[in-house]
Amino acid sequence: MARRIDDSARLRSTGPLGDLSDFPDWFAEHARRAYTKVERVGLDELDGWVTDPATGDLRHHTGRFFTVHGVEVEHPGAPVPRWTQPIILQPEIGILGLLVSRIDGVLHALVQAKVEPGNANGLQVSPTVQATRSNYTRVHRGRAVPYVEHFLDAHRRPGVLADVRQSEQGSWFHRKRNRNMVVELPEPVEAREGHRWLTIGQIHELLGREDVVNMDMRTVLSCLPFTGPGTDADDDPDPFRRALRRSGDPAADSLHTMEEILGWITDRRAGEDLTVGRIPLDALTGWTRDKDRIRHDDGAFFDVIGVRVEAGGREVRHWYQPMIAPAGRGVIAFLVRRIEGVLHVLVHARVEPGFTDVVELGPTVQCVPESYAGLPDGSLPRFLDTVLDADPGAVRYDTVLSEEGGRFHRALNRYLVVEAPDGQDTASPAHRWVTLHQLSELLRHSHYVNVQARSLIACLHSLYHAG
Amino acid sequence: MARRIDDSARLRSTGPLGDLSDFPDWFAEHARRAYTKVERVGLDELDGWVTDPATGDLRHHTGRFFTVHGVEVEHPGAPVPRWTQPIILQPEIGILGLLVSRIDGVLHALVQAKVEPGNANGLQVSPTVQATRSNYTRVHRGRAVPYVEHFLDAHRRPGVLADVRQSEQGSWFHRKRNRNMVVELPEPVEAREGHRWLTIGQIHELLGREDVVNMDMRTVLSCLPFTGPGTDADDDPDPFRRALRRSGDPAADSLHTMEEILGWITDRRAGEDLTVGRIPLDALTGWTRDKDRIRHDDGAFFDVIGVRVEAGGREVRHWYQPMIAPAGRGVIAFLVRRIEGVLHVLVHARVEPGFTDVVELGPTVQCVPESYAGLPDGSLPRFLDTVLDADPGAVRYDTVLSEEGGRFHRALNRYLVVEAPDGQDTASPAHRWVTLHQLSELLRHSHYVNVQARSLIACLHSLYHAG
DSSP, X not given: OOSOHHHHHHHHOOOSOOOOTTHHHHHHHHHHHSEEEXXXXXXXXXXXXXXXXXXXXXXXXXXXXXXXXXXXXXXXXXXXXXXXXXXXEOOSXXXXXXXXXXXTTEEEEEEEEEEOTTXXXXXXXXXXXXXXXXXXXXXXXOOOOTTGXXXXXXXXXXXXXXEEEEEOOTTTBSSOEEEEEEEEOSSOOOOOTTEEEEEHHHHHHHHTSTTOBOHHHHHHHHHSOOOOOOTTGGGOSOHHHHHHHHHTOTTSOOSSOHHHHHHHHHHHHHHOOOEEEEEOGGGOSSEXXXXXXXXXXXXXXXEEEEEEEEEESSSEEEEEEEEEEESSOEEEEEEEEEETTEEEEEEEEEEOXXXXXXXXXXXXXXXXXXXXXTSOTTOSOTTHHHHHTOOGGGEEEEEEEEOOTTTBSSOEEEEEEEEOOTTOOOOOTTEEEEEHHHHHHHTTSTTSXXXXXXXXXXXXXXXXXXX | OOXXXXXXXXXXXXXXXXXXXXXXXXXXXXXXXXXXXXXXXXXXXXXXXXXXXXXOOEEETTSOSOEEEEEEEEOTTSSSOEEEEEEEEOOSOEEEEEEEEEETTEEEEEEEEEEOTTXXXXXXXXXXXXXXXXXXXXXXXXXXXXXXXXXXXXXXXXXXXXXXXXXXXXXXXXXOEEEEEEXXXXXXXXXXXXXXXXXXXXXXXXHTSTTOBOHHHHHHHHHSOOOOOOTXXXXXXXXHHHHHHHHTOTTSOOSSOHHHHHHHHHHHHHHOOOEEEEEOGGGOSSEEEOSXXXXXXXXXXXXXXXXXXXXXXXXXXXXXXXXXXXXSOEEEEEEEEEETTEEEEEEEEEEOTTOTTSEEEEOSEEEOGGGGTTSOTTOSOTTHHHHHTOOGGGEEEEEEEEOOTTTBSSOEEEEEEEEOOTTOOOOOTTEEEEEHHHHHHHTTSTTSBOHHHHHHHHHHHHGGGOO
């Protein structure tokens, strides 16, 4: 078959963890050189942005970048069968690109220390290139995007390990997709200012630190074809890690065949009667715009706010933009279980209004518990209590990470990987146990795995190195 | 991997062609029992249908079935960068279901002799079940759909060989998808009136006859995992058929890897700046509604017409509906080429306004030549002349087939498979040579291969039996 076995085998030879002792200094040095100052401003004070007089939609005066408009969602049979909400329309497909290369036989990736206005902590570890189309076609009239030339027309050259459009937050974006690309170079290129070569093992270690590795890096990492447990997987003394490594093996036993998983996804997609229609932003019900923000009347979900950003680096720039500020901290978790010695993860066939194709596979649990305050008892998502009440020994990963800081203001979520208690009933029409190899097969295509699940997949891979 | 090798191996054992000598009598008998009488009526005389006073959209008074509305398409850089047109909105996902079973070791399928009002010839060979959701939930208040129980909740049972939503005509339908399903039964069920078990070989022979096998049957057949050339492929004395059989082999050499094909599709999809917006039907430009039809001012593309249908069978029913009547006969063709002894087909990354995801792989050529009359010289699609001027010995398949008769009135197209002349330059950013196995891998997923290409894939498979 078409899977590039050679590359996969190469990729897992990520070598020793490597020394990260100078990383904090490097990071702190860049935090001094590159920073953003973010100031809240009223929605009418967003220089360059206009409120459309006919619709109330917030858009840039050039018509570019993105627009905040409204949607009306009808989902008969769901706990909330009908609602309206603001949503971001950003039809341009950007590039999240990672350059990798083997240095002394060990796979390295060229990462970037990048500031984004929404980051709680300023700087984060990002992929080599993270650029909207406006960025790299220079609508900003800023500097050219370094290294972008390796990703334009990449499909004409050898070395492309992944190149697939993937969705982003379907509750906040209307059909947003970014192109997730990994390109392998025969020789590493020079790391320019703000960039640095790290081993995959080092990046995995950073994934265990709070809010260091950004969302774009996590989603690109999830699309790397990390298949194959290596010949030594059976020798691994740690039974969890052994099951994890076997989970990436194409030959490992899975509870369901790929045909069954695909048929189940078809069934969920064909069965959901979801209608999402664009409406004017000033036609929302249950949301109120005042001078500072657009806010849900219960204080739930998120606000649309305005900010003035000053970004410093080699040159100082400033701009204004709307952002989405979530109402609370989310819980994003995979339940996992060793089945016949192979780790399986419990995915949830989720409906989000901004998905291109109705349903994508998400984490077992993905919610902001605060947003359920106004809803009847029993509305909280299934398995949330299993995750939150888990025995500490069953929690394999538990780190606060943030969503994309270019559009979301301090969108921090708690990401967890939790072993399901023995004997717990997990039968559910909307959930299935799948292996990491099966997820990797789905990730070759668009619209199967949502961005939160992709983050968790990267976190799971990072546990290869834990222990 | 997840491909069900056992099933695939079984499926190709389609056995001898079988005797079709009594087929014409069986077919004629059913044509007497089941018929439609179709009468053109004015758009204002469509009983049960209303013209929305605010938009001019044509819709059923219940809001069900389908709606004809308008779209405005912007496609910068294309030969026609902006246009408006009527389009059918039918959000319900119907079922095209085929039951198969081995009888004396030979794979058979349960086909149906089905009448549709748009058929030029009345009766056609259809899959076991061909039902809109309105049909099988009995909005029509008609009889229950026979055999539909085998396809509802099929993913919970063994025997599902294919279950995938696929697009239909993206120039006439707005994001229409039907669920293509093949379910294998351990024992054949009894054929009820109008149904009959045929071998796959017999169906393939019927595919060579003019306008006998309907579109729904062709698309379901294309989703059957017909992989593997069989151990005797290399012994086949016919070099074309040998190359054809090798083309379905997962191990056969292909010009491009699957990763390269997927990367190319990502690149085409990310690069197309297509915007499709719904507009009122009475806001079209270049189209005129009179009492009989909605028509393009140049007489090009298609008309929207009204019909009164009387359908006879065990009971007589009648209804009214709008239909699309194409302006001319289309040419739908694959160029094929033997590359290193493996047949490759030249697919075209097409943009159609009704596609869910911008681009799907279509035939090498897909057009209605008459619709280019008003356009500048040089607008005709590439490779059309190669197909039409081909040496007769290079034409491997050439049969007139029709599109779906439930919505389209006498939509006949000429389907061709033509060997590309040696040495012809086929380099094109929008075309790629792929094997049948690669197409089969793509057909496990939605939105990769358009309905015309799927028909041609079924026609190509039928050439296994030619000779």
